[in-house]
Amino acid sequence: MSPILFYLFAALTVCFGIAVVANRNPVASALCLVVSFLGLAALFVGLDAYFIAVIQVLVYAGAVMVLFLFIIMLLDLKAETRRKPNLPAYVGGGLVALAFIAQLWLVLERYSAAHQPFPTMWASEGKSIDDVTNVGTTLFSVHNLPFQVIGVLILVATIGVVVLSKRELK
Amino acid sequence: MDYLYSTDFLFLVGTSLAKTIFLIFLVVLPMVSYTVYAERRVSALIQDRVGPNRTGFPLSLIGGKDWSPFLGGLGQPIADAVKFLLKEDFVPAHVNKFYFWIAPTLSMMPAIVTLAVIPFGSTILGVPMVVANINVGVLFMFAISSVSVYGIVLAGWSSNSKYPFLGGIRSTSQMISYELGMGLSAVPVLLIAGSTSLPQIVEYQIHNGWMMLPYSNGHLGWGKTLLWIPIIISFVTFTISMFAETNRLPFDLPESETELVAGYHTEYSSMKFALFFLGEYTAMIAGSALIVVLYLGGYHVPGIPNGDAQGGIPILRHVPGLIWGIVNITAFFAKVAALLFVFIWVRWTLPRFRYDQLMKLGWLYIFEIALVNIFLTAGILACTH
Amino acid sequence: MAYVVPRPNLTWKEKIYLPSIVAGLAITIKHLKRMLKGETKVVMQYPEEKWDAHMPEHYRGAPTLVKDEHDRERCVACQLCEFICPPRAITITPEEIPAESKFAKVEKRPKEFEIDMIRCIYCGLCEEVCPEQAIFLRKDYAITGTTRAEMKHDKAKLYELGGVMKGLVHKWNPKK
Numbered sequence: 001m002s003p004i005l006f007y008l009f010a011a012l013t014v015c016f017g018i019a020v021v022a023n024r025n026p027v028a029s030a031l032c033l034v035v036s037f038l039g040l041a042a043l044f045v046g047l048d049a050y051f052i053a054v055i056q057v058l059v060y061a062g063a064v065m066v067l068f069l070f071i072i073m074l075l076d077l078k079a080e081t082r083r084k085p086n087l088p089a090y091v092g093g094g095l096v097a098l099a100f101i102a103q104l105w106l107v108l109e110r111y112s113a114a115h116q117p118f119p120t121m122w123a124s125e126g127k128s129i130d131d132v133t134n135v136g137t138t139l140f141s142v143h144n145l146p147f148q149v150i151g152v153l154i155l156v157a158t159i160g161v162v163v164l165s166k167r168e169l170k
Numbered sequence: 171m172d173y174l175y176s177t178d179f180l181f182l183v184g185t186s187l188a189k190t191i192f193l194i195f196l197v198v199l200p201m202v203s204y205t206v207y208a209e210r211r212v213s214a215l216i217q218d219r220v221g222p223n224r225t226g227f228p229l230s231l232i233g234g235k236d237w238s239p240f241l242g243g244l245g246q247p248i249a250d251a252v253k254f255l256l257k258e259d260f261v262p263a264h265v266n267k268f269y270f271w272i273a274p275t276l277s278m279m280p281a282i283v284t285l286a287v288i289p290f291g292s293t294i295l296g297v298p299m300v301v302a303n304i305n306v307g308v309l310f311m312f313a314i315s316s317v318s319v320y321g322i323v324l325a326g327w328s329s330n331s332k333y334p335f336l337g338g339i340r341s342t343s344q345m346i347s348y349e350l351g352m353g354l355s356a357v358p359v360l361l362i363a364g365s366t367s368l369p370q371i372v373e374y375q376i377h378n379g380w381m382m383l384p385y386s387n388g389h390l391g392w393g394k395t396l397l398w399i400p401i402i403i404s405f406v407t408f409t410i411s412m413f414a415e416t417n418r419l420p421f422d423l424p425e426s427e428t429e430l431v432a433g434y435h436t437e438y439s440s441m442k443f444a445l446f447f448l449g450e451y452t453a454m455i456a457g458s459a460l461i462v463v464l465y466l467g468g469y470h471v472p473g474i475p476n477g478d479a480q481g482g483i484p485i486l487r488h489v490p491g492l493i494w495g496i497v498n499i500t501a502f503f504a505k506v507a508a509l510l511f512v513f514i515w516v517r518w519t520l521p522r523f524r525y526d527q528l529m530k531l532g533w534l535y536i537f538e539i540a541l542v543n544i545f546l547t548a549g550i551l552a553c554t555h
Numbered sequence: 556m557a558y559v560v561p562r563p564n565l566t567w568k569e570k571i572y573l574p575s576i577v578a579g580l581a582i583t584i585k586h587l588k589r590m591l592k593g594e595t596k597v598v599m600q601y602p603e604e605k606w607d608a609h610m611p612e613h614y615r616g617a618p619t620l621v622k623d624e625h626d627r628e629r630c631v632a633c634q635l636c637e638f639i640c641p642p643r644a645i646t647i648t649p650e651e652i653p654a655e656s657k658f659a660k661v662e663k664r665p666k667e668f669e670i671d672m673i674r675c676i677y678c679g680l681c682e683e684v685c686p687e688q689a690i691f692l693r694k695d696y697a698i699t700g701t702t703r704a705e706m707k708h709d710k711a712k713l714y715e716l717g718g719v720m721k722g723l724v725h726k727w728n729p730k731k
């Protein structure tokens with residue numbers, strides 16, 4: 001992937017990520033998150049992971065966020081009122097973020113694969129990497145058991161929701 | 171980095187641009203305007219009326235005697251476009267300006283972007299007739315069309331008025347419900363073709379017969395006949411979901427005139443309104459194109475060679491491939507046009523669903539049938555291979 | 556009183572809905588085919604084809620003034636129509652008929668008679684109220700104009716549209 005494109009989409013993702021937190025209007029926040037997801041998807045495309053990128057858009061931007069927006073609109077959330085800045089909270093939050101970045105930095109520094117340059121997108125031009133097959137075979141062979149367990153877990157959660165919502169209030 | 175400056179890359183960019191321009195400006199946009207025209211004419215004919223049959227070009231302006239009578243209303247889309255451009259663009263005072271402005275583009279753009287992965291022809295002079303040949307074409311189409319709901323939702327929300335809001339809410343739940351059904355109904359085709367890449371699905375159909383016409387390659391077989399059952403089920407559920415996804419009658423609840431004035435675009439006027447219209451019809455064309463690629467053999471016509479003058483009836487291979495390439499493209503859009511006619515035909519036949527019926531159909535029937543159909547297909551595939 | 560509408564028991568075929576959709580599609584395509592073959596004849600191409608020949612005798616088109624066989628203006632400028640006209644479309648300026656005229660006995664005639672066709676609602680009250688059978692609603696329905704002035708029918712225009720009408724009551728004829 002061209003570094004220019006990487007920086008462009010990375011900046012897009014981060015900027016809109018910040019905008020999600022900074023915005024006071026919930027609808028605007030949700031939409032910023034969508035754009036952030038799209039930037040992330042673009043980064044995945046840069047890594048030749050088309051499948052992951054498309055799933056990112058399909059599931060997060062296309063379904064989850066639409067539901068979020070739906071809920072926000074149904075509840076008719078209004079923009080938050082501006083509160084007095086709470087200094088200790090800001091400092092604390094900033095420190096946590098800094099600590100997290102430092103941790104990431106330290107881990108990635110020791111991780112040898114992180115030192116290699118990004119695989120270039122153009123190098124794979126012509127020979128196609130079938131990432132759908134790759135993801136599929138990996139999921140259903142190496143990680144078969146966890147995959148099934150997650151499936152059951154989600155099923156349980158779904159049934160739980162249905163049972164809860166069907167129960168009559170006393 | 172070198173690749174960025176190589177002639178290969180320039181060639182890729184050049185041909186992609188040429189294909190995009192051809193597809194969007196020479197095929198899809200005219201097709202959209204004439205689909206609107208066809209919609210009006212066909213609906214009129216179905217209802218025993220005549221429809222717009224007069225708008226021609228003012229020949230009197232260039233010295234002719236009269237308005238051209240022979241055009242029979244074919245000038246109507248152009249007149250409509252001019253009308254849309256010249257009308258007052260009214261923005262109500264109570265709307266949320268920013269979202270009100272971006273909503274129409276958001277409903278138009280995804281529909282156009284989905285066209286990028288459609289293989290609309292074989293090859294012309296060796297250049298494959300698909301703008302972006304990616305291996306997850308089907309998923310790409312689903313993903314991008316699922317984004318198009320934002321346009322409608324934002325239009326409904328930012329209009330800050332009751333009817334558009336209800337339309338927006340309806341369309342959100344409708345699209346989410348039917349996306350699932352649509353994705354799952356297409357899975358049997360992907361299983362059979364063994365690929366999620368649209369050009370490869372078409373290749374498969376050229377060699378093994380169209381999905382909906384399994385004997386079109388001239389070979390009979392038991393396995394194929396058995397597989398026909400799940401494919402037909404998948405075709406029906408997929409088409410129904412496609413109607414719902416594109417907000418066409420009988421699923422046009424987001425804009426049902428009788429209850430919601432005009433639904434999510436009630437507050438829009440002029441070109442902004444036209445963009446919603448264009449988006450809807452472009453989505454229809456993209457949807458039909460997807461159905462053609464998945465079930466009706468894409469650009470393939472039995473017996474006609476491809477753009478490299480290969481395949482098909484041997485005697486036809488002596489004709490240069492360029493001609494067959496053009497024939498392939500024409501065949502593809504002819505199939506799309508036929509499907510569009512079906513879209514229109516269905517619209518002027520069926521009444522609108524009630525909202526609970528719509529949800530019940532989506533979640534209790536389409537979804538379940540599609541799910542069972544996947545197992546059926548997998549079972550048949552496992553037994554016959 | 557509550558009235559319970561019995562729900563029909565649908566058969567299996569009706570429940571899956573698809574057969575009736577196909578039946579509906581068959582009906583619409585039949586209409587389309589009939590239309591294309593020109594078997595359905597319900598629409599008239601208006602400016603070229605007109606309904607005029609089928610227009611009934613009592614058709615209420617534009618109001619007009621008529622003359623009788625003796626070329627006498629039947630209107631005596633009594634102004635009843637001016638009073639009755641709901642949208643006040645009629646404006647009449649009466650004048651005395653000069654003594655040397657053949658019809659001096661009638662005494663009064665309209666100097667100017669104007670009907671504003673933008674206002675007229677084709678109600679026919681003027682025709683009904685007229686004691687002289689002078690004003691009639693005729694069959695002209697395509698009254699158009701590019702200016703407001705053009706849409707005001709003056710006396711000349713009204714007589715031109717109305718023409719001569721024979722066989723009406725002759726109460727001004729000399730006694731024999």
Ligand code: SF4
Binds near residue numbers: 643674678
């Ligand atoms: S038809 Fe009615 S509206 Fe017209 S001039 Fe006569 S009275 Fe007036």
Ligand code: SF4
Binds near residue numbers: 630631637684687688
């Ligand atoms: S048209 Fe009849 S009603 Fe009207 S002024 Fe003349 S005579 Fe009187």
